[in-house]
Amino acid sequence: MRSGYIAGMFDDDYDDNPFEPGAGLPPPYLAGREEEQAVLRRGLGRLLHGRAPSHDYALIGPRGNGKSALLAWFKEHILHDPGVAGRVDVVSLSADELGTKRDLYAALLPHSEWEDMHIESRVGGGVSAGALGFGAKGQVDETAVKGHLPLTDYWLREKLINRCKDDKPLVALLDEAHMLEKNVGRVLLNASQKARSAAPFMLVVAGTPGLKAHFNGLDAMFWNRLDEGEMGFGLLTESAAMDALVEPLKKQDITVDTNALSACLAETECYPYFLQALGRQLWRQHTRTDTPTLTLAGIERALPEFRRVKENYYAGRVQELVEQTLIPAAAATAQLFADRAEATGPEIDAVLRSVLPAVEVPVARHALRQFGYVWQPPDRGVHPPWVPGIPSLMTCVLTAPEAKAAAAPPPEIRAPAGPFP
Ligand SMILES: Nc1ncnc2c1ncn2[C@@H]1O[C@H](COP(=O)(O)OP(=O)(O)OP(=O)(O)O)[C@@H](O)[C@H]1O
């Protein structure tokens, strides 16, 4: 028999809704990323044969498109797929945990490498000694000794190679990689390149559309030669978006009729985060009415709550643009995309020049890309077009009071009234 607390929790409060709107949460059904999954599985296949892939992997796309979800899927696959489980190690990291090179070393190497390691750290000119991990992030010089061996980037590479050769192949997953500190990023990418030439090591990073520019600035070797390892994460196709909604509902014996599905696609724009948010409302709607088929009428009942979630999300994103003083640039870009789906770089620059001094244009374009407001999907050829991250965010920006204020002509300056000529 359940205890009172547990019984109460299960009966009244437990939420068995399968949809997972939010950051980094794997969805109940990972839709439309089969190609990316196959690319990662191929890399893993090489590791299982004792060889490294010939490049790193980068998942690049605007926020909310499923980069973290794919990393989570890959980790699960490595840990639990019957052909892989127990044969490959995996570490998952986020760039905000790697403030210094020492954080990186500790993340990539087993604890046994560190337990008798003593660090000689220079803090504010003085020298202190302690075990690894002591000392505030970013405040210390990264000089360490094990016996009399200095802790160097070379040391990391050798240890990484030994780990992958002598123990098990290693996959390192790094999320939010566009935030990686420059000196840490340089060491990581160079260590990956060296390790791959000698041992089964695989690096998968995920970041927003400014990631490549960020990494290009690190002087890391070979970063531009990613081949199939560079994967763009845009909106889902319509058929994948339908699967994202229909498959989890199907498991609960709920079907959705065709008209209702079309309405769902129009509302969500095939944006993965919105699909989860709408799915959650549809589920709630179903549990209230308990009908086996969701019709257009059922969807319409779920829409007000979903639209509220969407509006809150947009309000947050517009606020970020306001804080970064990007509203004039974002509004001008939105005008450009009002009647088209794509634009060239020079076209974007031309509209930005209409609202900004010429010297500020490259910075604004970079910032809008970093934000995921517009971006260039890497799988769209040598000169990929610029496309919106989420088209309807642009409509929202145009109606924001800040955009209207930016577009309004400056107040007329009247000559003071009085006896002056
Ligand atoms: N392929 C997919 N099918 C269905 N839902 C998905 C898919 N990918 C992601 N989602 C859902 O979309 C939402 C956003 O996904 P996720 O957090 O992975 O995006 P992200 O690209 O990592 O965003 P950010 O840049 O903000 O970290 C989550 O609720 C996730 O469950």
Ligand SMILES: [Mg+2]
């Ligand atoms: Mg993420």
